[in-house]
Amino acid sequence: MTDLRQQLIDSARRMQAAGLNRGTAGNLSVRVGEAGTGNDGDFLITPTGMAYDELVAADIVHMHHEGSCQGRRRPSSEWRFHRDLYAARADAGAILHAHSPFATSIACLRRDGIELETLCEQYWRACQLGQPVLLDATEMATVLDKFASYGQQP
Secondary structure, three states: OHHHHHHHHHHHHHHHHOOOOOOOOOEEEEEOOOOOOOOOOOEEEOEOOOOHHHOOHHHOEEEOOOOOEEOOOOEOOOHHHHHHHHHHOOOOOEEEEOOOHHHHHHOOOOOOHHHHHHHHHHHHHHHOOOOOOOOOHHHHHHHHHHHOOOOOOO
16 A cells, blocks of 8 residues: 555645645545445545655555544545545545646636646736637637647547
């Protein structure tokens, strides 16, 4: 499980480097319990109030589905949020709860978080110059059609 703890730390650091989080805001977790074993709601989670660049594997907290925990640190204050999501979504293997500065102020963070954060930052910067002109429905449909194959091989 040490490898899984280190992967969680590495992901937290990548999230920070990508600008999706700042300081000690946000948290990450990964499901560790196996279905049908009685611990299928168990997960590892980042500790509360600790900078990601200071984390070591032993700082990651093991949460049990009933709410008890193991580890030398206290779990993120939002551990219940993670527990409830795992309970509701059997297909969720990990949860990243970010407080990305631009997307948080403009929109909800989605699976394509880095791209969304970039777009939100661009929109925020445009707003600093005045009210930006937004695309109408027809113009937006044209843009979406052009991006439908973005990044795909020919």
